[in-house]
Amino acid sequence: MEDRSYRLYDPAMYDFRTAAESYWEASLPGPERLAPLSGSESCDVAVIGGGYTGLSAALHLARDHQVDVRVLEAGHIGWGASGRNGGFCTMAPTKLSTKDLILRYGLEAAKAFFDSQKAGLELALALERDEGIDFDRQGEGVFVVAHQASRFEELETEAALLSGQFGFETEVLPPEEFQRVGHASSENFGALLIRSGFGLHPLKYARGLARAALLRGAKLHAHSRVRDWTRAGGRHLLETDGGRLQARRVLFAANGFTPEGLSPAFDGRTLPVISNIVTTRPLTEAELADQSWRTENPLSNTRTLLFYYRLLPDRRLLFGARGDTSGTPAAGGRMRAWLTRRLGEVFPAWREVEISHFWRGFVCVTRDLTPAVGRLEEDPGVFYGFGYHGNGVNAAPWTGRALARMIAGAGDAETELPEILRGPAPRFPLPALRLWLLRSANLYYRLVKDKY
Ligand SMILES: Cc1cc2nc3c(=O)[nH]c(=O)nc-3n(C[C@H](O)[C@H](O)[C@H](O)COP(=O)(O)OP(=O)(O)OC[C@H]3O[C@@H](n4cnc5c(N)ncnc54)[C@H](O)[C@@H]3O)c2cc1C
Incomplete structure (x- = not known):
């Protein structure tokens, strides 16, 4: 199948078949075997990405809203940042200082943002307790x-x-x-x-979320990289090497591993x-x-x-x-x-x-240095959550739950979302030059501000 997506960095960073050589992977038995997508299937909600955002969304969609949901993950579950981070379950998912958050968005918006992060910590403890996720x-x-x-x-x-x-x-x-x-x-x-x-142990957290989601009826497919995403007759069609999945709605949760060219709506919006x-x-x-x-x-x-x-x-x-x-x-x-x-x-x-x-x-x-969470204006059947600025252990599972509520149309889920998190994040100007922008920023911080 023609692969329409491409990536910003060396292919070595996207070897979905090989596990990261992390201490976390080494400290656990190999990943649970989950069948890749095969043949033609359909579901209500398809999730692209099996990290904290996608897994938490799947768990909450299946458990709290009885939605028929499938997760497509390019590697094994937790292959991306969720299985290989530092395990700091802390705040906050932005590169803006607290002072700058208040200056840009106002005090009330900043309060709503920090309240959501406190709720994230409570969610992690609730998942540990209620779903029996032992994450050390x-x-x-x-x-x-x-x-x-x-x-x-x-x-x-x-x-x-x-x-x-x-x-x-x-x-x-x-x-x-x-x-x-x-x-x-x-x-x-x-x-x-x-x-x-x-x-916490990040890979145990990711695998615990996956186990809980499976128990509640979600279907998870490992080694099922979405290579093509089209829309026909009001349905989305996602194609992997082994199968095709038709879905009424899609949640895009590929975060820093977001492929360019898979969906024009997300091109140029992330800087990995x-x-x-x-x-x-x-x-x-x-x-x-x-x-x-x-x-x-x-x-x-x-x-x-x-x-x-x-x-x-x-x-x-x-x-x-x-x-x-x-x-x-x-x-x-x-x-x-x-x-x-x-x-x-x-x-x-x-x-x-x-x-x-x-x-x-x-x-x-992201360009505005805050997360991007919501539903696409031009296609209300598409939802997204990404851009946690190295602080997603706490923020991403919370976002997954918020997106599940939004997808299920629960209460005021959409208007409840704190303003600082809302919206798809502006595109980078000249997206092809993103890595040059990063190189310049790194140089400035190293030589002038941070003084390594
Ligand atoms: C080295 C490192 C250290 C970090 N340390 C911390 C920390 O200590 N604390 C903290 O809060 N945050 C930390 N982070 C950030 C944190 O891990 C992330 O914010 C969080 O895991 C994001 O979860 P996610 O589900 O949104 O994305 P991910 O976990 O990255 O999941 C996205 C998934 O999408 C999959 N994917 C991509 N393309 C496709 C496709 N076409 N089809 C199917 N699947 C696809 C990828 O394989 C990946 O598994 C760290 C990140 C890294 C890399």
């Missing part, structure tokens, strides 16, 4: 660490806004206090503790950005003491292209950061070396500790 929850709250002395002040401003305007419990800790409850490092200039959020992760071998108690490590909470720092890290339940350090802009295996090798070196510079006592795993994937950025 860890920690209570998250730290943001000032990586330079000059960045401490912005943590105080952020804390005042988050607690004063949005009802979060926060605490600002000078360097020595943070070292007593967090860790020592060459980049500790104080920290902000937000007592919301936790760490590579994020890389390394994990160390398990650290001994003595090694942890060398860096005064005391926290189970996930942490990130104040760089725009941030470092994110956490100690995993088996005492490995997970350390993640931005990537390159080509996606070639050679560039991946260089990123692994760079990340290993930077880990050793931030935590000097662990400079020589072996790296056990390295992997990467796409986070999804």
